[in-house]
Amino acid sequence: MDLALLRTFVTVHRAGSFTRAAALLGLSQPAVTSQIRSLERQLGRPLFLRQARGVTPTTIGDELAHKAAPHLDALVEIVETGLDDASSLRTLHLAGPPEFTAERALPALTELTGADGQGYTLRASFGDAEEILDGLAAGHHDLAISTARPRGGLFTATTLCDEEHVLVAAPPWAERIGAGKLDGNGAPALDHVPVIEVHESLPFVSRYWASVFDARPAGPGTVVVPDLRAVLACAAAGAGLAVLPRYLCADALERGDVVALHEPAVPPLRTYFLVVRTGTLALPHIARAHERLHRAAADWN
Secondary structure, three states: OOHHHHHHHHHHHHHOOHHHHHHHHOOOHHHHHHHHHHHHHHHOOOOEEEOOOOEEEOHHHHHHHHHHHHHHHHHHHHHHHOOOHHHOOEEEEEEEOHHHHHHHHHHHHHHHEOOOOOOEEEEEEEOOHHHHHHHHHOOOOOEEEEOOOOOOOOEEEEEEEEEEEEEEEOHHHHHHHOOOOOOOOOHHHHOOOOEEEOOOOOHHHHHHHHHHHOOOOOOOOOEEOOOHHHHHHHHHOOOOEEEEEHHHHHHHHHHOOOEEEEOOOOOOEEEEEEEEEOOHHHOHHHHHHHHHHHHHHHHHO
């Protein structure tokens, strides 16, 4: 049996679509369709059910994918790393949101690099959830950290950790607002405080207001900068209030650079997911990084 046909079959199985598989393989859609039909003729059984949107594997298709995918991935691993693993470096391509990736994920993976590591080199890319998952689907990344759980058979996602969000501002703002003025209905007391955010849509502040105050923020952002580390710096400088992950502002809170304006009984949380293309955890370099991040996340939680 032609291994190219099996490779195309496994790609279609993971992508759930001839069109998506064609893009991943660099082939035309008619070429992918022709290869799948050829494989179905060889096996004498249908492998996919054609639907309005994409395809669904038959029972035989699922069984073949389960048996063939790990072996095909292992062959790719051999070709990409070479026969002499001791003398080769394996590059792991990681993608995720800039702050979380820089502050947590990359430090956790450094033990896999260097003279005392396991023969890794790291390449990191930053982006939002949509950009990251599109890049993972296209094969640009091996491992992705996403705040959105992807759907479909192309990806395998596991929960990595939750991050707690904290409403903060510099001490002078806390003094102006006044102690005790923030309770379950206290959102209006903050209407006059400038807002610092990462986007004009105020994603962090809006989520916090909806979860804690059951309300919407009163006004637009005064300072908008697309990096939470810059948001923290602006908040510490007195530019206004911000909603930040606790891990990112914990040191600033301890130093007194910023103050928590409110401590709700149930703080808002955001969940991170660790995502791979389905089947690629059979590749040792991805599996080791995946396992290392999950071990590190036990301490983050």
